[in-house]
Amino acid sequence: MIWDQSLWELFNRGSFVMWPLLACSIVGLAVLVERAVFFSRMRFRYDRFLAQLKLKCMESDVQTIAQWCQKQRHPVPQVVIQYLKYLDKGAQREEALQRVCAYAMEKVEARLRVLASITHMAPLLGLLGTVTGLVTAFHQIESLGGQVQPADLASGIWAALLTTVFGLLVALPCMAAYHAFESQADKISRQMQLIVLELNEVFKKHEKNAIKEEQDPFRDWKMTVSA
Numbered sequence: 001m002i003w004d005q006s007l008w009e010l011f012n013r014g015s016f017v018m019w020p021l022l023a024c025s026i027v028g029l030a031v032l033v034e035r036a037v038f039f040s041r042m043r044f045r046y047d048r049f050l051a052q053l054k055l056k057c058m059e060s061d062v063q064t065i066a067q068w069c070q071k072q073r074h075p076v077p078q079v080v081i082q083y084l085k086y087l088d089k090g091a092q093r094e095e096a097l098q099r100v101c102a103y104a105m106e107k108v109e110a111r112l113r114v115l116a117s118i119t120h121m122a123p124l125l126g127l128l129g130t131v132t133g134l135v136t137a138f139h140q141i142e143s144l145g146g147q148v149q150p151a152d153l154a155s156g157i158w159a160a161l162l163t164t165v166f167g168l169l170v171a172l173p174c175m176a177a178y179h180a181f182e183s184q185a186d187k188i189s190r191q192m193q194l195i196v197l198e199l200n201e202v203f204k205k206h207e208k209n210a211i212k213e214e215q216d217p218f219r220d221w222k223m224t225v226s227a
Contacts, residue, residue, distance in 0.1 A: 014162040017129030021122060021166050028118045028174040031111045035177070039184050042108075044074040046191050050198060053080065057202050062087065075104035079192050083199050101192050108185045115178040119171050126167020133160025 011018050049072075056065050062084045069077035082100045086093035137157055 010162060011166075013159055014166065015129045015132055015159050017125050017132070017163045018166060020125050021129075021163070021170055024118045024122050024125070025170045028115060028122075028170060028177075031114050032173070032177045035111060035115075035181050039181060042074055042184070042188070044072075044076065044191075046076065046194075049076065050195070053195075054198075054202060075101075075108065075188055076191050076195050078104060079195055080199065083196065087203070097196060101189075104192065105185070105189060108188055109182075112178060112181055112185070115174045115181070119175040119178055122167045122171035122174070123164075124167075126164040126171075129163025129167070130160040133157065133163065136160075 011022070053065070056068060060068075066081050066084050069080045078100055079097060082096045083093065086096050134157070137160070
């Protein structure tokens with residue numbers, strides 16, 4: 001009960017704008033729940049993954065690392081797989097990484113624009129209901145020749161303010177959810193960029209070490225002595 005009236009009674013006292021607001025609330029709730037489930041499944045400890053990845057790069061081959069990454073559904077391991085797949089192909093690797101990152105972000109940011117749209121539309125719909133309610137009230141004043149009592153205007157003003165309240169009640173949760181999910185999406189995007197930089201550093205070090213070994217004229221002699 002709200003203000004000694006049920007929610008359905010308050011809904012009926014509002015104007016025609018209450019129906020679009022109801023549709024926005026249903027769609028917004030559905031998107032909010034779906035995205036909440038999606039991001040809950042995307043829980044990922046980046047620091048732990050990076051430490052394990054560096055260790056595997058030192059101890060395992062490329063195929064073993066790729067198989068390990070395939071067991072994880074987060075976009076970051078998928079970026080690692082593409083990086084290893086095109087390890088010796090610089091230009092193709094960049095294109096492949098851009099492609100997999102774009103595809104991953106498309107899935108991560110799916111339906112977030114719907115929440116953003118509802119966040120902007122719901123208050124405007126509430127404002128529309130408020131304005132139409134005030135127009136009705138002033139029309140009643142004119143039709144009665146100015147001889148009106150507060151009770152004559154109460155219903156119109158009541159309906160006008162109800163639409164504003166319901167518009168804000170729909171918009172505020174959608175706005176909070178949108179910013180929370182957008183923050184998670186930005187975090188995933190940064191992690192995908194960081195993992196590429198980390199892999200560049202790891203494999204550059206390996207290449208430098210390999211070049212030093214090849215250029216060392218005493219390498220074979222050292223191996224013979226150590227044997």
